[in-house]
Each structure stands twice: as C-alpha cells, then as structure tokens.
Amino acid sequence: MEFRAETLACRRAGRLVFEGLSFALVSGQAAALRGPNGSGKSSLLRILAGLAPAAAGRASLDGLTLPGDGEAWRERVALAGHLDAVKPAFTVRGNLAAWAAFHGAPAARVDAALERFGLERLAEDPAHWCSAGQKRRLGLARLLVAARPVWLLDEPTVSLDAASTAVFAQVVREHCAAGGIALAATHVDLGFGDAVVTMPGRPQGTGPAEPPAQPAGEAAGASGGKSLDDPFLTGDWR
Numbered sequence: 001m002e003f004r005a006e007t008l009a010c011r012r013a014g015r016l017v018f019e020g021l022s023f024a025l026v027s028g029q030a031a032a033l034r035g036p037n038g039s040g041k042s043s044l045l046r047i048l049a050g051l052a053p054a055a056a057g058r059a060s061l062d063g064l065t066l067p068g069d070g071e072a073w074r075e076r077v078a079l080a081g082h083l084d085a086v087k088p089a090f091t092v093r094g095n096l097a098a099w100a101a102f103h104g105a106p107a108a109r110v111d112a113a114l115e116r117f118g119l120e121r122l123a124e125d126p127a128h129w130c131s132a133g134q135k136r137r138l139g140l141a142r143l144l145v146a147a148r149p150v151w152l153l154d155e156p157t158v159s160l161d162a163a164s165t166a167v168f169a170q171v172v173r174e175h176c177a178a179g180g181i182a183l184a185a186t187h188v189d190l191g192f193g194d195a196v197v198t199m200p201g202r203p204q205g206t207g208p209a210e211p212p213a214q215p216a217g218e219a220a221g222a223s224g225g226k227s228l229d230d231p232f233l234t235g236d237w238r
C-alpha cells in the first residue's frame with residue numbers, strides 16, 4: 001500500500017493556508033505531521049480523510065485518488081480528530097457499538113477495543129461521565145473498531161497520561177506492523193513513527209522551488225524536511 005500526496009494546496013474561507021504539500025508513505029510507516037499552530041495540519045488531515053476538498057493537487061492510496069474516489073477512499077481511511085465526537089448520552093460501550101454498526105464491523109471488536117484502552121470498567125457508564133483523557137481513549141478506541149488501513153491522527157495524545165500515551169503508541173506500532181499507515185499531527189514526541197511530514201508553510205515566493213534532499217528518516221517526498229527550529233517554520237505565517 002502506498003499513500004501519497006502530490007502538491008496539495010488548501011484554502012479556508014478563501015485564504016491560502018498551504019500549498020505544495022507532498023509526501024509518500026508506505027505500508028508499515030508511521031509519520032509525525034509537524035508544523036506550527038495554524039499551518040494547516042488539521043485542514044490537511046480533513047482533506048486526506050476525504051472530508052474536505054483540496055484547492056489543488058491530488059492524493060492517492062493504491063489505485064484510488066482524491067478527488068474522484070471519495071466514497072471508496074473514506075472506507076480505507078480513519079480520522080481521529082481534535083474533537084472527541086463522543087455521543088454523551090450513550091454508554092462508553094454504546095459509543096463503540098454504534099461505531100461498529102455504522103462501519104459494519106464485527107461486534108467482537110468492541111470488547112477488544114475497550115480492553116485495549118483500559119475502558120472495560122467504564123463500559124456501562126454514560127460517556128458524559130468520562131474525564132477528558134477517558135473520552136480521548138474512547139475516541140481512539142474507535143480506530144480499532146473500524147480497523148481501517150490508514151489512520152489520520154490529530155494530536156491524538158492530548159489529555160492522555162503517560163501510561164495511556166504508551167498504550168496508544170504501542171497500538172499504532174502494531175497497526176503499522178500489520179501493514180497499516182499512520183500520519184499524526186503533533187507538537188510532541190508521540191513515541192512512534194519513523195518519518196516526518198512537515199507543513200510547507202504559507203508561500204510568499206520565498207520557499208524553494210524543489211523540495212530539498214530528505215535527511216535520513218524523512219518520509220520519501222515529504223515537503224520541507226525542516227525542523228521546528230527552522231525560522232521559515234517559526235516565523236509569522238499569517
């Protein structure tokens with residue numbers, strides 16, 4: 001499986017957020033998506049999830065492309081977003097059961113996901129009783145229920161304690177070991193991932209015409225390859 005973005009651009013409310021975003025990830029790879037606040041990481045993940053159109057460029061996943069194959073694309077890609085999207089009136093188990101039903105997934109995955117994220121004790125509680133970290137774990141547990149090959153993760157470890165962060169890192173490593181791909185927007189070290197995709201920043205005619213050579217460990221074709229200390233990334237993007 002290859003997951004590729006080619007010169008993607010994004011506009012929000014008519015304003016250019018980024019352009020020239022390219023990367024390629026293959027089965028087994030987990031990558032950190034890096035860039036300052038407002039650089040468009042969440043917007044990119046929504047585009048890659050097939051939930052919002054790109055202003056330019058294309059993405060491909062094996063034989064599928066965006067735009068074009070939206071429906072089949074969305075069946076292969078899971079987005080764990082910023083917002084927990086937990087149904088507060090449902091129980092913890094009910095949230096995952098509804099997710100399984102929605103995705104036509106076997107109900108047995110619900111118990112496995114509850115166990116994996118340490119939620120069994122809370123399973124019959126209404127989800128609105130959950131703490132922020134518990135809600136986050138519930139949101140992440142849906143990844144195991146839907147079992148899509150590509151995981152798009154938007155700051156997935158926010159609100160998680162160290163133990164839960166370690167569990168999640170292990171879950172992602174296992175997903176990749178089974179041939180999956182993960183791309184995680186993050187400002188911290190997540191404890192998984194062998195590649196970095198860097199947001200290209202808002203172009204002011206100052207960026208390089210061609211992406212620079214990739215340092216070791218960069219995703220093939222990932223734009224930029226700059227560290228967060230790079231002044232291009234830490235300057236005023238607005």
Ligand SMILES: Nc1ncnc2c1ncn2[C@@H]1O[C@H](COP(=O)(O)OP(=O)(O)OP(=O)(O)O)[C@@H](O)[C@H]1O
Binds near residue numbers: 012017035037
């Ligand atoms: N619904 C919206 N309408 C208009 N502009 C938006 C909308 N949502 C986000 N934006 C703008 O798009 C830009 C990119 O936002 P986005 O949330 O993708 O950035 P981010 O890199 O994920 O930021 P952070 O690190 O703070 O989470 C920002 O300038 C933001 O103000």
